Amino acid sequence: MREDPTRLAEEVSSVLRHLVLLLRRTVAGQPVTSQQYAVLGSLERSPRRMTELAEEHAVQLPTMTVQINRLEDAGLVARGADPADARVRTVELTGEGRERLLAVRQARIGHLTRELAALTEQERAALAAALPVLAKLGLS
Amino acid sequence: MREDPTRLAEEVSSVLRHLVLLLRRTVAGQPVTSQQYAVLGSLERSPRRMTELAEEHAVQLPTMTVQINRLEDAGLVARGADPADARVRTVELTGEGRERLLAVRQARIGHLTRELAALTEQERAALAAALPVLAKLGLS
DNA sequence: TCGGAATATTAGCCTGACTAACTTAGTTGG
DNA sequence: CCAACTAAGTTAGTCAGGCTAATATTCCGA
Numbered sequence: 001m002r003e004d005p006t007r008l009a010e011e012v013s014s015v016l017r018h019l020v021l022l023l024r025r026t027v028a029g030q031p032v033t034s035q036q037y038a039v040l041g042s043l044e045r046s047p048r049r050m051t052e053l054a055e056e057h058a059v060q061l062p063t064m065t066v067q068i069n070r071l072e073d074a075g076l077v078a079r080g081a082d083p084a085d086a087r088v089r090t091v092e093l094t095g096e097g098r099e100r101l102l103a104v105r106q107a108r109i110g111h112l113t114r115e116l117a118a119l120t121e122q123e124r125a126a127l128a129a130a131l132p133v134l135a136k137l138g139l140s
Numbered sequence: 141m142r143e144d145p146t147r148l149a150e151e152v153s154s155v156l157r158h159l160v161l162l163l164r165r166t167v168a169g170q171p172v173t174s175q176q177y178a179v180l181g182s183l184e185r186s187p188r189r190m191t192e193l194a195e196e197h198a199v200q201l202p203t204m205t206v207q208i209n210r211l212e213d214a215g216l217v218a219r220g221a222d223p224a225d226a227r228v229r230t231v232e233l234t235g236e237g238r239e240r241l242l243a244v245r246q247a248r249i250g251h252l253t254r255e256l257a258a259l260t261e262q263e264r265a266a267l268a269a270a271l272p273v274l275a276k277l278g279l280s
Numbered sequence: 281t282c283g284g285a286a287t288a289t290t291a292g293c294c295t296g297a298c299t300a301a302c303t304t305a306g307t308t309g310g
Numbered sequence: 311c312c313a314a315c316t317a318a319g320t321t322a323g324t325c326a327g328g329c330t331a332a333t334a335t336t337c338c339g340a
Contacts, residue, residue, distance in 0.1 A: 008264055009252035015274045016163065017178060019156065021198050022278040024328095035296070038157060050319060058161050063297055065320055070295085087305045087318040112149035115277050123273045128148055130270030133263045134155045137255050138162040168297095175327065190288060203328055205289055210326085227287040227336045 026111060032104055036076075039067055040093065040101040043077060047092035076100055166251060172216075172244055179207055180233065180241040183217060187232035216240055 027034045035057075042048055042056050054064040068091055071077040076097030082088035093101065116124060167174045175197075182188055182196055194204040208231055211217040216237035222228035233241065256264060 005256040116145040
């Protein structure tokens with residue numbers, strides 16, 4: 001039994017902790033927090049309503065309200081209304097928000113790209129093969 | 141160029157976001173927070189001094205002081221002194237802390253094990269092959 | 281022995297999460 | 311048709327977990 005699930009689970013767990021620490025270090029000191037970056041990313045394609053955003057990011061509505069308040073104060077998003085339902089608030093990127101999103105994304109992807117470029121072709125292949133599996137986790 | 145680093149970086153980034161959300165969901169509502177669990181894990185083998193703990197978890201000393209205060213209040217760790225250096229505070233697991241650590245670990249590993257057991261042997265192999273690569277990231 | 285380095289804590293601030301309570305707007309059944 | 315329920319958001323209050331700056335204490339070396 002070469003790939004014993006329990007032993008594998010322990011190793012996955014340990015690697016996850018490593019990745020979390022890594023994320024914490026690379027994200028520190030950027031012009032938006034990692035949560036804000038994630039929310040901006042949700043808004044890239046089209047406006048969203050508050051409930052959608054909250055669900056997408058697995059937080060409660062009040063949490064999203066506060067986050068959107070801050071992004072709005074920073075001028076990165078704007079609230080709008082749904083003409084068909086006056087209860088609904090929509091949120092969309094401002095021009096500045098879109099610029100900021102792209103800049104931060106470029107910095108993050110660039111950083112990761114340099115890390116990956118330092119690997120061997122075999123290592124990148126191993127990583128690429130595992131990504132669909134990782135993406136599948138948690139859907140059970 | 142099948143494993144283009146930039147495209148791979150975007151996919152890794154997206155999978156990372158998924159894993160972070162997954163972690164948030166699975167960790168919610170456990171008897172210790174994920175940070176506390178990590179700190180307890182550090183103390184499993186032997187006592188540590190505050191500076192060591194802070195470095196291991198990539199936080200500043202005051203942050204660790206507060207975390208240890210909470211764990212001490214909860215009776216899960218105890219502070220001690222270094223006979224050779226009166227500036228140093230050591231921290232060690234209490235019996236209750238050790239029990240709690242083991243229980244939470246069992247729950248977490250169990251959860252992950254069930255997820256992994258639902259994968260095919262090929263998927264587990266792909267995951268196992270990628271773990272050393274993931275562990276290597278961020279060391280450059 | 282005295283001054284700088286090291287260890288830890290305290291205090292004050294911020295982000296980001298939660299629940300409970302509230303307002304406002306839509307929906308539906310008698 | 312309107313009263314009661316439901317849905318969408320916001321506000322208020324609490325907590326964990328980060329940070330920096332300032333403050334003891336203790337150690338050590340010139």
